[in-house]
Structure formats: structure tokens, C-alpha cells
Amino acid sequence: MGRTLLRHWPLLFLAFAAVVPTVALSNYQLFQLTMVAVYAVAILGLNIVTGFNGQISLGHGAFYAVGAYVTAIMMDKWGVPYWATLPVSALICACTGFLVGLPALRLGGLYLALTTFALAVATPQLLKYKLFEGWTGGVQGIVIDKPDPPFGLPINADQWLYLFSLAVAAVMFLLAANLVRGRIGRAMMAVRDQPTAAEAMGIDLAMFKTRTFAVSAMLTGIAGSLGAIAIQFVAPDSFAVFLSITLFVGLVVGGVASIGGTIFGAFFIEFVPNLAEQVSKAAPGAVYGIILIAFLFLMPGGLAGALRKLLRLA
Amino acid sequence: MDGLLHQVFSGLATGGIYASVALALVMIYQATHHVNFAQGEMAMFSTYIALTLIQAGVPYWWAFAITLVVSFAIGAVIQRVLMTPMANAPVLASVGIFIGLLLMFNSCAGWFFGYTLKPFPSPFGEGKPMLAGYLSRHELGSTAVTLAVLLSVWAFFRFTRLGLAMRAAAYNPASSRLVGVNVDRMLALGWGLAAAIGAIAGMMVAHVVFLEPNMMSGVLLYAFAGALLGGITSPMGAVIGGFVVGVLENLGGAYVVGAELKLSLALVIIVAVLVIKPSGLFGRTIVSRV
Amino acid sequence: MLLEAVGLRAAYGQSKVLHGIDFTVRKGGVTALLGANGAGKTTTLRAICGMVRTEGELRFEGQRIDGRPTEAIVASGIAHVPDGRGTFMELSVEENMRLGAYTRRDRGVAADFDRMFTMFPKLRQRYRQQAGTLSGGEQQMLAIARALLLRPRLLLLDEPSFGLAPLIVQEIFEIMRRINEADGVSILVVEQNASMALAVADHAYLLETGRIVLSGPAADIRRDESVRRAYLGY
């Protein structure tokens, strides 16, 4: 009995996460948890490529931005229902990821980190660009409506948004976990740890890494879409390089190459900056910087790694 | 035509700044195979130190010199404290540390000095434009300073015993130890030197763009573009690349994409180099490490 | 004794390579260290220079050197021509030689450069050339010159004849003898080419999987047919 329970802990966790907060928390707290689900998916995307495939991206905020804008534009301009924007956003982000990854991943090494960093820095400018203004709303951005609960469910819009995001996140985690545990996941890690051997086994390194990068961009893009729906607003300056760095920090703090750790990372980047901001406007950055370095030195496995160690000791 | 020449000249002036930062990046890359993502923020922080000194009444060139010494020390200490223990860690760890440093310098600058734009003095005075009106006094002066810096760095590496030892340590640490070179010390020196070069670039550019915590993010991007264009394995290439990118930026900004897309131009240059000639104009083909 | 090792152990990470060996290098002598591939010869030289983690005692001119950093050991008078020659490929021949004299501040450096040119005329011809473009033999000469420019009292040579044509091998051994006799530099040489090594050496050690299995005057080992058959394969 105990064993079966343990084996199904993700399901239990999900059921708990769906019911308890929805009834117990205020709307604002629910919104925060919604953002945790959003960030968890975003970091999950980054973890696929950086954690499991070993290719460092410092620009996943850009894919988050693309996802957010695709959803916002479709809802605002064409009146597409919010849920229907997700598949489109996924597709567009995967393609963007493929195109960005291709030149850099052909070369390996630090080229991806460099290119994606440049992309992250340039993203707000691109979003503000005059030619796209008709769609993107320029500096002003786009305001979208909060979706109503469907089927006349007896819950409010925030509660629905939370449940919806949680459901999408759960599906993404399930897909990612299966991907990572399967043949493709083993290939990813082989490419990360033993590139020469992987190549000898017939894996086309550049193409494989680029595809992985596309999948990873897709996940983070979906997170961007969810984030846009939750915040009901997109504007260029919310997608500055700091967002990409935040996701990177979440990845390291949660645990590189740990699916479960992603969730810790998401909690961290949702709540810690808010706390730090009460000290000073500059504090979140400083806290991130210190924590990032501290984790790399003291807990390179992140919170997930530390937890695993604790459990093994216990 | 006149307008074009003007753009080329002032492009060369900013190019000098990019060239300096690109050189700093390549120096560290050659010695450690790391790309210092915090190079720009370190330079920005140094510039705040200089401004603080100047505001306290220290004469410009004294403040300049003190800033170089302090920046050098900061660079060397970072190498000793953070990078040495991470020498054999995975790439992700070193990139993470650079990002952590970037965050810390950026937010400490914001914390200590605020986020408002601050004017930064020029030692060359305002005055009227020089060289038949193509360059402002500051542009001319800062170009002279960057050229002087680049030349002295070149001479240092080319002609001095220490410069030779630093190059040797970067190329072949094991053999360097066997001739008695203290490789760790050379790395710390290299970091210090890179930080000082960055500080000069920061002090020169701050007069043009005004000082604020994010002042260097664009410069860093262009320095990346310059380093890649010239070849990340070639210091001379990186310097030339920096100048070329400065001119391209100015021409592109004036005639092609407009000022609001200038950063994206750097991205375009980076991607173009990776697609067309990954080794850059003067670099060796790189054996990838990951 | 110039160099003395007692119970010297060395390991790369978890894998132990030297299991406590004792040996000495006599002042003014040439000592040969022989053994099959993977016996631990290179590791022994690396251990002397502090390039691997070691346990046990190492004394050079009576001073403990174990645990000291490589550059300090080198500066105290031990030059090492490493496995693979350690050429600074990107630098010129001149710069390689200048690096050899890196630790020195005395006025004799210029004269020593001239001595190297007499000993290795090729290096004068190639003085401004990039060292990576030298032939294997020339690189070996450069490596020896680099080591000698340090003015060492002990020279460690790791397979100086490796990959070279017989004529050049002859030349290298001739030079070794000269360095030892004329300049009074003591030598510890690792060689695959046992017969050559035993011809110049006065003392030899035979290493087998991290242990010394035989030692004695070089001449005795050369004469002992059973040893030659069993260990040296000629």
C-alpha cells in the first residue's frame, strides 16, 4: 500500500495541488501559484536543453516572449480563444528555436550561450520595432482579457486560470518526463556526456542538439503563452535579458537535469524576488547573483540534488 | 558622402571601445576557454568607481589611474577566489558564475549609485569638432586612448618577459609550469589586465552614452560580435573585428535599420559570422569542447 | 645523492600508478629508468616535478621537494623534457628558448643561447620560425635546449629518442653524454630504447607496473643476458 502510494506521488501531488489551494487561497495567492506553474514549464524547457543535453542557453526568455506575444496577438487581433493559441504558439516557438539553434549548435561549445545571450539582450528592441508595431503594440504592448471558467463551473476566473495552467503544466511534465526517460532522453545525455561515442553510434550531433533545442524552446514558449494569459498583458520590457537569467537561476537552484527540481526552481524565482524587492530594487539581482554562485559552489545539484542526498541519508 | 565619412569616423571611435572589450574577452578566452559574460558589468562598475572619485574632487587622470588599479585588483581577486576552484568544473558552472557576477555587479551598482543616468566627464573637453568636423574632441581623444591601450597591450605581450609568460601559460599551462611559470598567477594577471582594459572602455564610453547600471550591455554585445568576427582565438583579430563592428553599427544605424534596432544588428553579425565563417576573419578553427 | 625518492607513490584520481618506489640519482651521473609501456616511467618523472599527486619522500640536494608546486621545483634546479616534448607550438623558437630561461635573472643567458646554437645549429636557422612547424627531431632539440637554458643541476628526459630516425637518436644520445660530461648536469632518462640508454647510463632501474623490480650498475644489467631477455626484449 505504502509502496503504491509512493510510486504514484506525482498524481497525489497533482490532486493535492489542484484542490487545496483552489479552495484555501486568496485570488492573489492563486495567481502566484499560477505563475509558479508557468515558470515551472519555462524552466522545464530550459532544463531539457541545458540540463539533459548539456547545451547552455542564456536566452530562453526570448522564446517565452515569442510564446506570450503569439498568444496575445491571436487573442487580441483575431479573437482566437486562449486555449486554441497554445498549439500555435508551441509550433512557432519550436520553429524559432530550430532556427536560432541551427547556426550555433553546428559549432557546439560556448557558441549557443553567446548567441542566445545576444538574443536575450536584443529581444525587447525587436519587440518594439516599428514594422511590427501594428501587431505587437510597440512599447505599449497588448492587453488581453481574462478567460472565464467554461461549462458554467462554479469557480471564479482566477481559480479557473490556476486549474488550467496546472493542467497544462502537468501534461508538459508528463511529456517531458517520458521523453527524458526514453530512448531520446538517453541519446540526449549521451550527446551531453560522451559526444564522440554518441556520434560513433550514428547520432548527427548538430541536428540532434538543434531538435532538442526546438523542443525546449517549444516548452518555454508554451509557458510564455500561459504567462501572458495569466498576466493579461504583454509588453517588451517584461522580456528583457533579466527574464532569461531568471530562468537560468531557477534551473541551477532547482537542479540541473532534474525534472522534479524544476518545480523548486519555479517556486524560487516566483517568491524570492518578491521578498528581496522589499529590501531594495536592486536586491533581487544581488540575491540571484549570490545564490547562483553559492549553489554552484556548495550545491551543484540544486535543491533537488540536496533533497536526494537528504533522503538517502535518512 | 560627407555624412557617410562622418558615420565611418564616429564608427571607428565607438569601434575602439568595442575593440578594447573584445580584446579583454579574447584574453580570458585564450587563457581559460571561458567567455566572461560579466566583462561589461565589471567595466560599468569600474566606471562608477571613477565617477565617485571624480566627484570627490580627485583630478580626472588620477581617478583614471586609481580606477585601473582597483579594477585590476578586482579582476585578479575574482580569478583567484571564484575561477581557480572552478578550473575543472563543467562549463555550466563557469557560465553560471559569470552570470552570477554579472547580476551582482549590476545590482550592486544600482544599489550603491542608483539607476538614474549620470553624466560622465570627458578629459578632452567639449570644444568644437576636430578633423574637419568629422570627430568631436571626445571621440578623437577616446580613440587616441583606446589606440594607445591596444598598442601597449600588444607591446606588453610581444616584448616583455611577463607578457611572454602569460601567452605561454594560456597556450600550454603544463609546459609553462615546467619552465617555472606560475600559471595561476598569470591567469590572475590576465584577469586583472582584462578588467583594467574594460574599465578604460567604460570610462571612455560613459561620456557618450551616460553612466547607468545597464550601460555596458550593448557594448558587450558588440564586443562579442567583434570578437567573433575577428576570430575568438585571435587578439589582433578581435581588435580589428571591434573596429569593423563599430563602423558597421554606425552605418547600419544610420542607413539600414535605424537606431532602435542597433542591438539586433549585433545579433545579426554574430549569427552571420557563425553561419558564414565560424572561425572569424583571423581565427583558427575551434575544436569544440562540449 | 642529488635526488632521492623513498616510498614514492603516485595516483591519477583513484587509479594508483606508483606503489612506493625507492631510487636515487647520483650527482654527476646518468641514471636510466626502463620498463614496458604503462609501467609508470612517465608518472615517475611527473611525480618528481609535482605534476601528479604523490605520497612518500622526495629529496633534491637534501631538501624535501614533495608537495611543492611544479614551478618551485623547477626553479630549484630540475628541468624536465616531458613526454611529447611540450613544445609551445604557437610561439617562435626564440620565444620557446626565452621561456626556458624564464626563471633566470643572471647575465649568462646570452652566452647560453650561443652555446645552444653551437650544440643545435638547426635552432639558429629556425630562430624566428613558429615552433609548431619544426620537425620532430628539431622539436626534441628545442625541448632539450629549453630545459638546459634553465641551467638545471638535474635533467629529466622522457623518451628523448621517441619517434626519431636512428641517426638523430645517435645524435641525441651523443648530446646527452656531452651535457653530462662537459656541463656536469646529472641526468635521469626514461627510455624504451634500453640498449642505448644502458650505454650512456651508469646506473639503471627497471620499473614494472609501478614497482621497481631490478636495479644496479648499467654495465651489469647490460651484461646479464637473462635480464635482457626477460625485461628488456633485446
Ligand SMILES: Nc1ncnc2c1ncn2[C@@H]1O[C@H](COP(=O)(O)OP(=O)(O)OP(=O)(O)O)[C@@H](O)[C@H]1O
Ligand atoms: N593522466 C592520466 N590519467 C589517468 N591515468 C593515467 C594518466 N597518465 C597515465 N596513466 C596511467 O598510468 C599508468 C602509467 O602510465 P605512464 O605514462 O607513467 O607509463 P609509461 O611507463 O611512461 O609508459 P610509456 O612507455 O607508454 O610511455 C598507465 O596505466 C596509464 O594508463
Ligand SMILES: [Mg+2]
Ligand atoms: Mg611514458
